[in-house]
Amino acid sequence: MSETLSRIPAGMRYYSGPEARLRRTIENTLVSIFDGWSYEEITTPTIDYYSLFEHGMGRSQAHHAFRFSDTDGRMLAIRPDVTSLVARAAATLFAERERPLRLCYVAPVFRQQPRSRAEWRRESTQIGCEFIGANGSAADMEALAIVCEVLERLKLDCDSLITLNDVEVFNGMAEQLKLTREARAEMRDLIDTRNADDLGRFLARYSHEPEARPFKQLVQLSGKRNVLTDARGLITNPRSQAALSRLERLWSVVESLHLADRFEIDLGDVSQLDYYTGLTFKIYISGAGARVASGGRYDRLTASFGQEEPAVGFVFELDTLTEVLFARACDSIAAGSSSVEGARLTGNNLGELFVAARRKRELGERVIITASEVSQ
Numbered sequence: 001m002s003e004t005l006s007r008i009p010a011g012m013r014y015y016s017g018p019e020a021r022l023r024r025t026i027e028n029t030l031v032s033i034f035d036g037w038s039y040e041e042i043t044t045p046t047i048d049y050y051s052l053f054e055h056g057m058g059r060s061q062a063h064h065a066f067r068f069s070d071t072d073g074r075m076l077a078i079r080p081d082v083t084s085l086v087a088r089a090a091a092t093l094f095a096e097r098e099r100p101l102r103l104c105y106v107a108p109v110f111r112q113q114p115r116s117r118a119e120w121r122r123e124s125t126q127i128g129c130e131f132i133g134a135n136g137s138a139a140d141m142e143a144l145a146i147v148c149e150v151l152e153r154l155k156l157d158c159d160s161l162i163t164l165n166d167v168e169v170f171n172g173m174a175e176q177l178k179l180t181r182e183a184r185a186e187m188r189d190l191i192d193t194r195n196a197d198d199l200g201r202f203l204a205r206y207s208h209e210p211e212a213r214p215f216k217q218l219v220q221l222s223g224k225r226n227v228l229t230d231a232r233g234l235i236t237n238p239r240s241q242a243a244l245s246r247l248e249r250l251w252s253v254v255e256s257l258h259l260a261d262r263f264e265i266d267l268g269d270v271s272q273l274d275y276y277t278g279l280t281f282k283i284y285i286s287g288a289g290a291r292v293a294s295g296g297r298y299d300r301l302t303a304s305f306g307q308e309e310p311a312v313g314f315v316f317e318l319d320t321l322t323e324v325l326f327a328r329a330c331d332s333i334a335a336g337s338s339s340v341e342g343a344r345l346t347g348n349n350l351g352e353l354f355v356a357a358r359r360k361r362e363l364g365e366r367v368i369i370t371a372s373e374v375s376q
Helices: 017-036 050-057 083-091 137-153 167-176 181-192 196-204 209-218 226-232 238-256 301-305 318-327 350-362
Strands: 047-049 067-069 075-078 101-110 123-132 160-166 263-266 279-285 293-297 311-317 343-349 367-375
Touching: 017 101, 017 123, 017 137, 017 318, 047 050, 050 075, 050 083, 050 301, 083 101, 083 123, 083 301, 083 311, 123 137, 123 318, 137 160, 137 238, 137 279, 137 293, 137 311, 160 167, 160 238, 167 181, 167 209, 167 238, 181 196, 196 209, 226 238, 226 263, 238 263, 238 279, 279 311, 311 318, 343 350, 350 367
Parallel strands: 160 263, 343 367
Antiparallel strands: 047 075, 067 075, 101 123, 123 311, 160 279, 279 293, 293 311
16 A cells, blocks of 8 residues: 555656746746736636536547546536636626636646647646637737747747647538548548548548549648648638638738748648637647647637637646756746745754844745754
8 A cells, every 4th residue: 555655646747846946937927928918817616517528628538537426416527628617707707798808827637548648647737818709810819929928938939839720721621521520530630640541541432532632732731821822722612711811811910020930830730629610729849749838719619608709719738838948957937936045044042043034034035944953
């Protein structure tokens, strides 16, 4: 029994010392940036009904949650996602508030099964923003601008890549092929794994070879503005064409801000979360084994709670950010929180010792008390 208790479950870990301080400083930095963009912090329940996450994340993703029965027999889950909870709050608690809503959060999420081998954690802390009640490129660009500021403040902008896509490119293709829900999921998995041969065999079941060839080429396209030009030569359906137009408008703004070197369009990066309806993006950092952030537009999520409205948001993975920065020895980011060494206080009079300690703390100094044999 003692040997079992000395180990922690797979996918969990401790943080301590400089790494814990760095983690807290990253958290404070992001929250201050969100506040600068007028986002209001919200704290969500840790435990909620499992059906909420099925509606929000989709059944396949919600299935990764830790689940258990309530006293009334209803299925509960330990929070595997925050966006679903924020969307419900917007549609219920904040239903009468003026739109748009700008909400942000810091919250641990829990998954019984990791999403992938690269993302091995079963407990991780997410820091995110949700912009609810606003549609169009301006709202999408606001989310991307905040992401860029975060990367700049953490000095990660030079080693970052933000990939852009629009799920309607895929949805237009699937609609053109008249795919069932199950076939859409299969095709999405094949695209995500970049398995061109298996994708070709899959498409052969639903179209003739001349029709299938453009689809195979399209999902392998990634790069800058040229991707949009190449894609327009392959796509004929109006739904996908409209999505490309949205991406083009957004890319023009990115270029006007001189940020194109940090962005890339990747039409083969198809999100696994069912609630996305338009723009999707992911953020990768050199040296990280998995993406450090992701986000997108989810205009229909709040409809599950009685009020459909446009929304866009993103989430940073605090644990991944911490590991990247700590591995790079970026202790300077945390330098403002406290110095490593504190003023050492010794003495044999307990009262005098703590009077001196309190005075130094009033001045903001860090102290270390070395207590020997002391008297009153």
